[in-house]
Amino acid sequence: MSTAQRPVFGAPARRPPSRGRRMLTRPSTPALIGVVVALVVFGAQAPQLLGTGGLASLLDATALIGIGAVAVTLLLVAGQFDVSIGVLAVASSVVAALLISEAGWGVWPALAVSLLAALAVGAVNGALVVFTGLPSFLVTLATFLVLQGGTLVVAQSVAGTSLVDQVEGGTGWASAEVVFGSGLLVGDGRFRVSIVWWLLAVGLTSWLLRRTRFGNAVYALGGSRRAARELGVPTAWTTVALYLVTATAAWLLGTLALVRQSGVPVTPEFGNEIEYIVVAVIGGCLLGGGYGSAVGAAAGALLYGTVRTGIGVAGWDPRSFQVVLGVLLVVALLANGVARRRLVAVPRS
Numbered sequence: 265m266s267t268a269q270r271p272v273f274g275a276p277a278r279r280p281p282s283r284g285r286r287m288l289t290r291p292s293t294p295a296l297i298g299v300v301v302a303l304v305v306f307g308a309q310a311p312q313l314l315g316t317g318g319l320a321s322l323l324d325a326t327a328l329i330g331i332g333a334v335a336v337t338l339l340l341v342a343g344q345f346d347v348s349i350g351v352l353a354v355a356s357s358v359v360a361a362l363l364i365s366e367a368g369w370g371v372w373p374a375l376a377v378s379l380l381a382a383l384a385v386g387a388v389n390g391a392l393v394v395f396t397g398l399p400s401f402l403v404t405l406a407t408f409l410v411l412q413g414g415t416l417v418v419a420q421s422v423a424g425t426s427l428v429d430q431v432e433g434g435t436g437w438a439s440a441e442v443v444f445g446s447g448l449l450v451g452d453g454r455f456r457v458s459i460v461w462w463l464l465a466v467g468l469t470s471w472l473l474r475r476t477r478f479g480n481a482v483y484a485l486g487g488s489r490r491a492a493r494e495l496g497v498p499t500a501w502t503t504v505a506l507y508l509v510t511a512t513a514a515w516l517l518g519t520l521a522l523v524r525q526s527g528v529p530v531t532p533e534f535g536n537e538i539e540y541i542v543v544a545v546i547g548g549c550l551l552g553g554g555y556g557s558a559v560g561a562a563a564g565a566l567l568y569g570t571v572r573t574g575i576g577v578a579g580w581d582p583r584s585f586q587v588v589l590g591v592l593l594v595v596a597l598l599a600n601g602v603a604r605r606r607l608v609a610v611p612r613s
Contacts, residue, residue: 292547292557292560292563293548293599294546294548294595294599295546295560295563295566298592298595299563299567299570302571302574303574306571306578310577310578313577315452316450316451316453317452317453318453318573318577320453320455320456321453322570322574323455323569324456324459324569325568325569325573326459326569327458327459327565327569328462328517328520329539329540329565329568330465330466330561330562330568330569331458331462331465331513331516331517332536332543333540333543333565333568334465334513334561334565335469335512335514335540336561337547337549337557337558338469338473338482338506339400339506339507340486340544340549340550340551340556341473341483341549341554342482342483342486342502342553343486343552344393344503345399345400345404346389346400346510347401347405347538347541348385348411348514348537349517349537349540350514350517350539350540351407351408351411351537352407352511352514352518353514353517354415354518354528355381355382355385355415355518356378356379356381356515357519357521357522358419358528358530359378359381360431360518360522361374361429362419363378364431365428365429365430365434370434370435371434371435371436371439371440372440375440378519379515382511382512383511383512386508386514387504387507389404389407389507389511390503390504390505390507390508393507394503415530416530419528419530426531427527427528427529428527428528428530431526443457444519444520445457445524456524458524461520465516465558466558466559466561467558470558470559473557473558478505481497481498481499481502482506483555485502486553486555539568539589542589543564543567544560544564545593545596546564546568546592546593547561547563547565547567547596548560548596549561571588571589571592575588
């Protein structure tokens with residue numbers, strides 16, 4: 265007996281959505297439109313934004329926020345949060361800087377230990393979320409507080425100051441500067457290597473989400489953790505792996521800042537956790553999980569970088585950036601709500 269579904273006579277045939285309609289219903293589309301609008305608005309007020317110098321600054325701001333946003337996007341797709349990524353970036357760079365300046369270590373061994381320390385924090389976050397069942401927001405908020413206070417105390421106790429520097433003399437500094445701090449001069453702009461790291465992060469994350477079983481598991485977790493577990497998805501391993509990815513991104517951000525600044529200024533308000541989440545949502549991530557992409561995160565980061573750089577170049581009050589960012593978040597949430605209701609038969613974007 266055939267189980268094939270028979271057509272319902274008299275009912276209009278449903279046509280697959282056109283490519284244009286699919287593009288319009290993708291949650292990442294508003295961010296891309298926003299980039300165009302921002303370039304037009306700020307480019308008209310400050311044409312130098314579209315020159316090599318302005319574009320270099322724009323892409324650098326995009327890259328630094330984009331690396332964190334890509335990692336946060338993975339977690340949001342799985343229905344998880346991490347509000348400790350920014351403070352972990354600073355903490356890992358402090359570990360490396362103290363080993364170099366105070367213990368006399370070489371740069372690369374110090375960076376390796378700081379990476380292991382970051383991964384240990386990520387593993388603890390993931391394990392606590394998995395084995396306690398506590399909300400990931402609360403778990404990582406606790407981690408944020410511990411790392412924030414602990415980093416300040418350690419920096420003051422060991423280095424005697426909130427600025428940990430004098431790392432340029434460490435063995436291997438020149439090669440580390442090439443990998444994490446170099447740049448390419450084009451016209452009056454210096455395009456930093458952080459842009460390359462950002463593009464690599466976007467490409468690798470996009471491949472993981474679209475082409476691997478790990479990506480399928482991430483989407484399954486965001487759709488329904490219980491259903492994913494019943495279908496044999498390794499929910500515990502996948503969750504811990506996601507926090508390890510976030511920790512690696514935090515270490516990379518901290519290392520880029522350490523090499524660029526030749527030190528680490530430790531201040532009580534350090535950390536960009538909220539901005540990473542905001543950028544991911546602007547890029548199309550749904551807070552309920554199950555939807556999002558690396559391309560969307562890249563679009564959100566590009567919009568962030570365009571607005572932030574444009575405000576500075578155009579001479580606006582720097583405080584207006586927070587206002588614009590808040591407005592963009594509200595617009596993104598409204599657009600995502602509309603798109604979510606229309607996402608039937610539309611592929612991930």
